[in-house]
């Protein structure tokens with residue numbers, strides 16, 4: 001992905017260099033009043049859910065919240081909302097809390113390709129994650145205070161883990177190691193299911209392992225470096241390492257060690273679950289309240305068996321509330337969704353100023369662009385629809401002037417109110433659309449909506465008022481044309 | 495007791511874990527071995543009472559074909 005190769009500021013570097021794990025980030029958040037401990041005992045359900053929904057109302061300022069007194073789970077603790085607000089993200093990127101989303105957006109764009117991947121290797125015996133290890137009588141409930149996220153979920157979910165796996169056909173290749181976020185449903189003390197979109201790396205690996213009767217070993221990392229949570233979900237090429245990418249975005253090294261089953265894991269992770277695919281076995285998974293704000297259905301999904309658990313002393317279960325927005329999920333992936341669309345659009349149209357694709361993974365996008373001439377913004381909208389993300393996600397597009405901040409909804413509403421004509425609204429029927437859109441008439445196919453809310457522009461003036469060239473004409477020119485032909489004929493014969 | 499989601503009998507409901515404080519049981523977690531539902535007996539009734547649960551969320555383990563495969567097992571491919 002093309003970036004401006006801006007270097008990371010010294011202040012951002014200082015922040016990045018002190019953060020090696022979740023705990024370091026919680027310390028930073030705490031220093032700025034962005035981390036609180038819930039003062040009372042809570043029931044796993046419905047208290048955690050209610051508090052998560054309530055804190056989700058403040059997308060700019062909500063703190064991370066820790067529970068260390070969960071009924072029936074004495075001594076266990078969990079945290080959510082770590083990436084739950086733009087102020088938390090601002091602190092991670094070296095900015096003060098309250099920084100505008102637009103500034104954070106430009107910071108992220110500027111960081112692309114700004115440094116080399118940086119990996120620090122930590123000996124397994126020195127890695128904090130190896131302070132405790134369980135290899136027999138494995139019971140997830142002893143380590144993790146599991147609970148139901150939304151009231152009609154099919155079970156207890158782990159929603160913010162980084163899952164690392166290696167290509168079973170090429171297990172020695174570091175670059176073919178995939179780190180992704182996949183939802184995990186617990187199916188007993190030592191089993192869980194993992195849901196991967198069929199086109200994702202994990203699905204390729206599952207198919208390969210089952211087709212060739214090979215073992216597929218994975219490590220589920222919980223309570224991670226805050227950059228890993230943000231960037232492991234960013235789509236990058238199959239042979240690029242997410243660890244490398246996250247370290248580039250932070251401008252400081254990611255500390256890795258080797259798990260008991262031979263995978264590269266974060267040395268400072270809170271909990272690492274080592275597991276192996278049970279080849280060809282499936283279990284019912286779901287429903288799960290997902291990010292569009294509706295429940296996914298029940299499916300048959302691959303099942304994994306836990307072989308060991310490593311964890312830090314007094315481990316922290318980091319989880320996420322997902323459901324009908326605004327939720328932590330929106331803040332976590334929002335800027336990373338905007339950035340590639342912007343970068344791809346900018347290559348074709350330098351007039352593009354910013355892209356807001358924060359809402360429901362970009363089902364609604366707002367693009368700020370300097371109109372070159374009448375209708376220009378609409379052409380930019382059509383290009384946005386053909387970017388890799390736009391192809392399936394950008395369902396509603398609102399085009400605004402270059403002086404409108406697309407992240408400031410008051411400004412966007414001004415543009416909609418004062419700049420939109422009914423004739424500048426366009427519907428493109430029967431377009432491809434991501435399956436999870438609950439408004440689709442047929443899953444996978446739907447309409448696209450473009451609202452041109454940019455200011456009036458005159459048509460391109462080139463040619464509009466031009467003086468016509470009046471070439472010479474008449475008998476003299478006819479005679480000269482005949483002469484040209486005659487000379488050409490003579491040339492042919494000679 | 496039966497499964498709140500599919501009404502499977504008690505013998506299919508596996509006790510997963512007991513939440514304890516000072517030796518006293520605070521709650522129990524169960525797992526339905528027929529429909530793969532997990533629940534805690536301390537949850538609100540909307541989640542764990544079959545009568546109060548929204549019908550949309552019922553699962554019929556006797557009709558497995560109703561539920562699509564996310565990634566079909568390779569074995570099925572080979573048998574075809």
Ligand SMILES: [Zn+2]
Nearest residue numbers: 497500526529
């Ligand atoms: Zn059941």
